[in-house]
Amino acid sequence: MADAALRLTALAEDLLGTPLPVRIRAWDGSESGPPGAPVLVLRHRRALRRLLWKPGELGLARAWVAGELDIEGDLYEALDLLAGLLWERGADAKDAVHPIRNPVLRTAARKLFAIAGPFPPPPPPPEELRHRRGMVHTKHRDKKAISHHYDVGNDFYSLVLGPSMVYSCAYWAAESPDSTLEEAQRDKLDLVCRKLGLKEGMRLLDVGCGWGSMAIHAAREYGVQVTGVTLSVEQAAYARKRIAEEGLTDRIEIRVQDYRDVRDGPYDAISSIGMAEHVGSEQYREYADDLYTLLKPGGRLLNHQIARRPERDESAYHIDDFIDSYVFPDGELAPVGRTLSTLEEAGFEARDVEVLREHYALTLREWVANLEKRWPEAVRMTSPGRARVWRLYMAASALSFERNRIGVNQILAIKPEEGGASGVQLRPRRWN
Template sequence: MSTTPSTADRLRTLFQPVLRGGTPIRLRAWDGSETGPADAPALVIHDRRALRRLLWKPNQLGLARAWVAGEIDVDGDLYELLLRLATVVWNEDGGGDRPGALRLLREAASLGVLGPQPPPPPEEVRMPGRAHTRSRDRRAISHHYDVSNDFYRLILGPSMVYSCAYWRDDESTLDVAQRDKLDLICRKLGLRKGQRLLDVGCGWGSLAIHAAREYGVEVVGVTISREQADLARKRAAEAGLADRVEIRLQDYREVTDGPYDAIASVGMAEHVGPAVYAAYAAILFRLLRPGGRLLNHQIAARTDTTAVDADDPSFINRYVFPDGQLVPLGTTATLIEDAGFEIRDVEALRPHYALTLREWSRNLEAHWDEAVELAGLGRARVWRLYMAACALAFETDRIGVNQILAVRPHEDGRDPLPMTRAWMMP
């Protein structure tokens, strides 16, 4: 005797382009019906509108729009669900064997989801004009950083450091690991009292304050986020370092007061883009004195196949980092060397970023209601998905993060660094 398929069973047909046929997750429909393994995390569809999004975009962007809008959710472990959806989360085309178009249309019609493509949630951004002009870069940075300093403090903790921490052992805390990362950078740069440090993309001033307080250097920090600049100045003044820390609302292309003894670029170069990276590296080379050191801390695509460009229609580029671009480590190293630098050390920190993102995610979950109040429900949902997905990308070696230490050579060939790495150690 035939039985009428449940709403959840019919949903599985519609989700086939996304689920790749045998993906082991549960589906729960708005009427409470379920299908799939009982012990698997459940993708919960609250609203038929989510299905219309997926009919139009059967890939990560369709899923992301439904997630940000609150039309789908997860019951169970978000990380586990994302791992099981990895093929669509990390591939744009949706791929897989799709059921016949007529069958899809019949199921969609029976569920009442046919219709025009719904508009994306208001948190989605499309950047007008040519990528990486100064005006477009300001808009892209403002979209991500000018949200709420208090929102970032909830997630990042008191350190207000928005790049991967440096975990010496399993007993470390996020704040200690971030302090250790700042100190690692200062040691690699060989900072000494009286030197000048340029902090490109200085964020909320944490590295600038640490370098000035612990190493006695004078620091110029530049950012194009107004909220970051305002808070960084306030934090430097509260630390009694306003005479040694200058925070500028300034594009790196506008810095002309070199030479500096050292330059740090931490979590900033991902926003530059490979098309203008050669010019970026040339500017830093020109601003650094001969014998000076550059510390470039940058997320990298693991291979050319995982590279991300500014026109990528992915969740990350539409909701998190507009115009953010990732290239392999080798591409970045070549561009830095082409500018005239000599690379002297490279340290991979991929596992460190996975741990850091897990801690940020815990902070968000622990302060969820306050985060929603500060940034709005849609933005909070963006961050929940973004940090979990990125943690998994680092854990599964899809992306990495590296510190490149480079020097501007002396014209007479003198070696500006000691012969061994002992000076890097604490």
């Protein structure tokens, strides 16, 4: 009798001590679990072997990327239910999926072997970045990490991000809550320009310039001279093409260059939008010092950065295995308070902090919708595994922002002039 789903459900509920909130459909056609709930589809026994050999998040991610595990029904609902079951129940729940820490799981593992078959561990899907060598956040290793994430095809990014080609959270202004993604991204770029106080003739350094959207907006709308730097060869080529089509080659220079190698300051303003997450906690002070040196006195920095919630014990902080292996290799998130402190230690004065957490959740849902709408094209442009990585990563990230597990903040900081003048006008805060 086909009963793999029933056996797996019973095993999981015994282990976790709670009913499963999702249904399971196994490779043998059997189903078990609450009717009407999202369905966790196990297409192959190999998905179980991945969990046996790599318990927890990475094993699940490998099965998902390989197409051995899928979800039918509302993806967001399923991820939310599974997150509450596995990732939000504290240390006890994490120990529950680790056989060394939980002897009960050793017994469960023997039962799983009986279902999955005692075969060697399957090789990770090819989309996973492996065999990283050398110290973290050297220039060479950072370049390879950036290439893994960004050099997957400009056409693919265009499909996901839409015409704006902005890969950071959009800004839905209160005056226009029903804006399209493209309008909201334009409003975000303009918000950055206004915070930086850009005026014609100024020099702007755009650190991590991506596909050139910020550089183009600042040059076209505010008449500034822009230098954009990125480590992605594909991004730079795309940005230069866009700039030429806009007739802005005399105002914008795009370099494939590490920000640590920029030496032609001082600049009047610096924008760093969605780039500092790649810097790493050990190098963050160097990042702040370098940007401080590159600004003229009175110059402004706009740092737009994802932040995590602080841990009670910061030594227990663990980088997400799925994100590190498949999405942002060597990326690190820091609490916003630590970022502010580091900028101040470098000499900056923080003048404004704006939280855009809900804006990023909306942005990610728009990107997921773009991807799902044109799924066959996305698969052709990259690979089935890569498209699955992005769908899972963006949907799970949207939920993380909505549930306040992570946030995103714009910090406006200045390099004070001699005597302490900020050059920032007094203005009232507007609150609804």
